[in-house]
Amino acid sequence: MTIGTLTGLCVALFIAAAALFHQFGRSATGPRVGRVLRWLAFAGTVGIAVAALPEALADSSVVVALLAVPVVLGLLVVVADAAGRAVGPVTAIAAALMLGWGVFLAMAFTPYFVFPALVLGVAAVASVRPRRVAGGRSA
Structure with a gap:
C-alpha cells in the first residue's frame, strides 16, 4: 500500500464519517x-x-523515540476526554498530527499508525457539537 493510497483512504473515511454524522444527526451518536x-x-x-x-x-x-510520538498523542486525547476540557479540538488536532506522523512512519518503518489516526478522526467528527440557532433547532 502506497502513501498516496493511505492518504486517500484517510480523506475518504473522514468525509464518509462526517456525512454519516450529518445525515443521521447527533441523537443517534451521543x-x-x-x-x-x-x-x-x-x-x-x-x-x-x-x-x-x-x-x-x-x-x-x-x-x-519515533514510536513514542503517537502514544503521547493518544494519551493526550484520553487525558482531555477524562478532564472533559476541549475534547473536540484536542481530538481533531491529535488526529491530524497522528495521521501526519503515521504517514511519515509509513515511509520508513510501519504504516499501521495511520489506522488509529483514522479512528481519532472519526472520534473528532463525533465530538463536534451541533450549533444552536435562534429558533432552538440545531443547524
Missing part, C-alpha cells in the same frame, strides 16, 4: 461514541507500538 473511539484509538496505538518495539529496538533508539 457523547459515548466519541469516548469509545478515543479509547479504542489509544489502545490500538499502544498495541501497535508494543508490537513494533522489538523491531524498533533492533534498528536504533531513534526509531523507539
Whole structure:
C-alpha cells in the first residue's frame, strides 16, 4: 500500500464519517461514541507500538523515540476526554498530527499508525457539537 493510497483512504473515511454524522444527526451518536473511539484509538496505538518495539529496538533508539510520538498523542486525547476540557479540538488536532506522523512512519518503518489516526478522526467528527440557532433547532 502506497502513501498516496493511505492518504486517500484517510480523506475518504473522514468525509464518509462526517456525512454519516450529518445525515443521521447527533441523537443517534451521543457523547459515548466519541469516548469509545478515543479509547479504542489509544489502545490500538499502544498495541501497535508494543508490537513494533522489538523491531524498533533492533534498528536504533531513534526509531523507539519515533514510536513514542503517537502514544503521547493518544494519551493526550484520553487525558482531555477524562478532564472533559476541549475534547473536540484536542481530538481533531491529535488526529491530524497522528495521521501526519503515521504517514511519515509509513515511509520508513510501519504504516499501521495511520489506522488509529483514522479512528481519532472519526472520534473528532463525533465530538463536534451541533450549533444552536435562534429558533432552538440545531443547524
